[in-house]
Amino acid sequence: MFEDLRRLVGRIADAFKRRFYGPTFRCPVCHLVLAAIDADGNGLLVCPVCGAVLEIESVYGHVVPVVLDMEIHRPQPKLRLHPLATHLPIGLLPFALLGAVLLAGASLARQLGLGGMLGAVSRRAPLLADATLVLLVVAVGFSLATLASGLWDWNFRYRRRSYRQIRVKIAFAIGFLVLGAGAIALHLSGAVFSATDGLMRLGSPAGVVAACAYLGALFADMVVAATLGHIGGTLVFGR
Amino acid sequence: MDFNPTPRQQELVERAREFTREWISPNAARYDRSGEFPRDICREAFKRGFMNPHVPKEYGGAAEAVVDHCMVMEELATGCSGIATAIDGNGLSQYPVILAGTDAQKRRFLAPMTEELTFSAYAVTEPEAGSDVSRVRTTAAKVGNDYVLNGVKWWITNGSVASWYFVLARTGETLTGFIVPADSPGIVRGPKEVNLGQHASNTVRVTLEDVKVPEAFRLGDEGKGFDIAMATFNHTRPGVAAGANGITKAALNIALSYAKRRRTFDKKLISNQGISFKLAEMMTRLDAARFLTYKAAWLFDQGIDNAREAAQAKWFAADVAMSAAIECAQVLGGYGYTQEMPAEKLIRDAKIYQIYEGATEIQKMIIVSKLLRMKEVH
Numbered sequence: 001m002f003e004d005l006r007r008l009v010g011r012i013a014d015a016f017k018r019r020f021y022g023p024t025f026r027c028p029v030c031h032l033v034l035a036a037i038d039a040d041g042n043g044l045l046v047c048p049v050c051g052a053v054l055e056i057e058s059v060y061g062h063v064v065p066v067v068l069d070m071e072i073h074r075p076q077p078k079l080r081l082h083p084l085a086t087h088l089p090i091g092l093l094p095f096a097l098l099g100a101v102l103l104a105g106a107s108l109a110r111q112l113g114l115g116g117m118l119g120a121v122s123r124r125a126p127l128l129a130d131a132t133l134v135l136l137v138v139a140v141g142f143s144l145a146t147l148a149s150g151l152w153d154w155n156f157r158y159r160r161r162s163y164r165q166i167r168v169k170i171a172f173a174i175g176f177l178v179l180g181a182g183a184i185a186l187h188l189s190g191a192v193f194s195a196t197d198g199l200m201r202l203g204s205p206a207g208v209v210a211a212c213a214y215l216g217a218l219f220a221d222m223v224v225a226a227t228l229g230h231i232g233g234t235l236v237f238g239r
Numbered sequence: 240m241d242f243n244p245t246p247r248q249q250e251l252v253e254r255a256r257e258f259t260r261e262w263i264s265p266n267a268a269r270y271d272r273s274g275e276f277p278r279d280i281c282r283e284a285f286k287r288g289f290m291n292p293h294v295p296k297e298y299g300g301a302a303e304a305v306v307d308h309c310m311v312m313e314e315l316a317t318g319c320s321g322i323a324t325a326i327d328g329n330g331l332s333q334y335p336v337i338l339a340g341t342d343a344q345k346r347r348f349l350a351p352m353t354e355e356l357t358f359s360a361y362a363v364t365e366p367e368a369g370s371d372v373s374r375v376r377t378t379a380a381k382v383g384n385d386y387v388l389n390g391v392k393w394w395i396t397n398g399s400v401a402s403w404y405f406v407l408a409r410t411g412e413t414l415t416g417f418i419v420p421a422d423s424p425g426i427v428r429g430p431k432e433v434n435l436g437q438h439a440s441n442t443v444r445v446t447l448e449d450v451k452v453p454e455a456f457r458l459g460d461e462g463k464g465f466d467i468a469m470a471t472f473n474h475t476r477p478g479v480a481a482g483a484n485g486i487t488k489a490a491l492n493i494a495l496s497y498a499k500r501r502r503t504f505d506k507k508l509i510s511n512q513g514i515s516f517k518l519a520e521m522m523t524r525l526d527a528a529r530f531l532t533y534k535a536a537w538l539f540d541q542g543i544d545n546a547r548e549a550a551q552a553k554w555f556a557a558d559v560a561m562s563a564a565i566e567c568a569q570v571l572g573g574y575g576y577t578q579e580m581p582a583e584k585l586i587r588d589a590k591i592y593q594i595y596e597g598a599t600e601i602q603k604m605i606i607v608s609k610l611l612r613m614k615e616v617h
Contacts, residue, residue, distance in 0.1 A: 014269065023265045026579040055500050059492040060256075060317050061264025062581050066500040067574075 021164045025063035027052055029070075031239035035164040036063045046071050048163055049238045081149035083236055089146055089176070090225050092139035097218045099132030103193075104215060107200035126198030133187050136218075140180030147173045165231050172231075176224045183217040186210060248307055255314035258287055263318025270322060270439035271584055274431065276400055277322045277439050278356075284326045285356045289315065291329055291349075293337060293474070298345050299353035305474065305536040309481035313529075316485025317492075320588045321439035323482055328397040328440070330478065331361040331596075332405040334471045335416055339459035348403055348418055360401035362392040362419075362445055363468055370601050372407070372414075372468060377447060379408035379415060386410075386417065386457065388425075388450040394595075398443035399428050405458070406447070413462035417452050425450035436587030476549035476596060477536035480556035483592040484528050487560045490567035490585050491521045497571050514570055521563045528556040547609040554602035557592035564589040 017024060021035040030050035039045040039056040046053050051071035057064050106121040121128065150173065154166055186192050191210040194201050201207030244252065262280050270277050284290050292308050294300025308330075315323035329352065336348055351357060368374035377390025388408050395404070404419045419426070429444030459467055495518055498509035509515050531552040538545035564585035568575030575582040593599045610616070 018265075028574050028577060028579045031579060057496050057500065059496045060489060061260035062267070062318075062489065062493060064493055064496045064581070066497055068500075068502070 020168060023058065023061070023063055025056075025065055026239070027054065028065055028067060032234060033239070038162050038164055044068075046161060048158055048161070048165070048235055080153075082146065082153045083232070085142070085146040085149045086229065086232055089139040089143040090229050092135045092142075093180075093218075093222060093225050096132050096135035096139060097222050099128050099135065100215060100218050103128055103132065103198070104200055104211065107202050107211070110199060111202045122197075122199065129187075129193050129198040133184070136180065136184055136187065140177065140184060143173065143176055143180065147177070165235055169228055169231055172224050172228050176221055176228065179217045179221040179224065183214055183221065186214045186217070244310070248310055251307055252310050252314060254287065255289065255311040258284065258289065259314050259318035263315060263322050267319035267322065267439075267584070268581070270319065272438075274433070274438045276441045277325050278400075280322055281326055281358075282356050284315075290326055290356070291333065291352050293330055293333060294349050294353055295337065295345070298350040300349070304540045305477055306533055306540055309477050309532055309536045312478050312481035313485045313488065316482040317489045318485075319439060320482050320486055320592075321437035323485065324396065324437055324440040327478065327482070329359050331396070331471065331475050332359040332401070332403075334474045335361075335405045335458055335467045336418065338470055338474075339416065339463065339467045340418075343455070344418060344458070357402045358397045358400045360395050360397040360404050360445075361471075362395045362398070362404040363407045364393050364395070365391060366393045370598050372465065375407055375409060375414055377406065377408040379410050379417065379452070381410070382451075384454050385451045386454065388417065388419065388447045388452055390447050392445040392447070394432065394442050395445045396595075397441055398445050399431060399441050404445065407464045407468050410461050410464075414464035414468070415461045416458035416464035416467045418456045418458060419447070419450060419452050420456075423450050423452070435590060436584070437591055472596060473544075473546050473549050474539060476553040477532050477539065477545075479592065479596045480528065480532040480535070480549075480552035483553075483556035483560035483589065484525060484532060486585055486589045486592070487521065487525045487528065487556070487563040489581070490560075490563040491518065491525060493581055493585075494518060494521070494567040494570040497574075508570070517566045517570060521566060524559040524563065528552070528559045531555050547606055550597070550602035550605040553592075553597065554599050554606075557589070557599060560589040560592055561586075 017033070021033075021037075023036045024033050025036060026032065027034055027047040027050060029052040030047060032047060032049045034045060034047065034054075036056055036058060039054075043056045044053060045056055052067050053069040053071055054065040055068050057066075102118070102121050103125060106118040106125060109118050110122060147170075150169065154160060158166065189210075191207070192200055192214045200211045202211060262283055266277065266280060281290065288301065289311060292301050292303035292311070294302070296302045312323060312327060315326060333349060333352070336344060340348070348359070352359065363372060363375070365375055365377060367376065375390075377388060377392065379386040379388050386408075388406065390408060392398075392404075392406065395401075398404075401421050403421055406417045406419045407414050408417060409415075425448040427446040427448060429446065432442045432444070434442060458464070495509075498514050498518065499507060501508040503511070509518070531548065535545045535548035535552040538548055564582065567585060568582040571580055571582050574580045577583065597605075
């Protein structure tokens, strides 16, 4: 079961890479997967992790990199803000999602007349809803700082070079912000949570739709955050 | 004597080259690492008409000449010989049916393969019977109008994905060929073998336990199986040699590209004679292997006995591929020994060409057996 899930995720990731990266190859020095289309007009590409200066040529569809040089003296900011800044949004969002899932479970139990189940959650629903909102606001709000520090890193450490990984990270970071902002707006609108008992409004079709949209946005944001963390991790530690 | 390909052959090669660059080469490392069967690439190859090329026109095929097929195989194997084997594996099991099958057998087993993506497998080798096919121990006992097959078939290419098998089994003292549907009760497919190379190719054990096969699925007369199985190789060995030529071509291209760009001792690597001579030798050996391959294929297309030439081509092309892959790694130096560059995969993939469809030693035995019948060599 776990192996099947791992394979499925691997296939989705492979399909994603084929779609957005095109032909790829591994840096012969640090083994990072690089996109051949990131090479400049002279066929040169500098590995963002190890600094290997690679000349790329495609032979019969096989990408053959040749190491010409090593970029040893790379700008190293004294304080690596971006890797530090990523941890707050990525660390807080799962707890916001957990709060939302617990509230959804308690709301559903009440709707189905199973009041005993998740009773403790139901009793503390207003507090839990507020805590979920705070976690969400801090996670999404701080991600602005994360995005800004990431752009700063790209500008100096990576010299604004074109890397598929960084493009995908910028696009996903914007997606993270949009989805998170959408979830916060839904939370604050009162369409999802009842002001009286703090539980989700599952009594009406509109309430169910709003709750599904809220949970969907949070789950999607979690997937986006995990993907951002994975890509960022490979840019820091290599393969 | 004309060495120029026809416009049709040129167009075929261009199509195969485009397919290789677009589908096979970019995915070669991925399938090599995962060991998965490249069904998506086979589907695309099927759509583009690169699968089942030998099936006669009356059964929906293209009845492609062996020379044309060799040209295509060389291109596909330049991308990845494991994926090329998966694409071309059907041919080995189809040819016994083309050679000895009845019209009803061809309509039932060959025609559907031209309509949708399906696979078949040649199940002859056994754990105790590899090069010496006469040692096959799988039995086929006649019970009423059926045969009951029992035995173990080993290293069966496309064995997990096949919808039917060509099975060689012992009927008394002699060997007989059968078409066995893969969904027959009693067929047990083993796990994929973890081989040195060609990881994209599916190789498994197939066990037959009291498998009932109707008499209508017997190929030819009883006792003709060995001849059918051997005659098949005259058709397929040029294609195998072409696959080996594909590896040589890949090795040469990669080594050439690298040597022209890598700098050592303040000059290009190719400026060193020790390196450039390797490339010259690889090119020359590739051309020699090609000429042997195309001659064997051409003889078959003319209906002339090509057993010796097919053996020569298969042996020589396999040895050339092996040496070219090793030399490619040597040109790449330390990088040739890493998994990040395509050279080490070529070495692993090339080795099997010296073994399957008749080991190199068997090819030499065939050549000698033909020499023994000659008074003079002209």
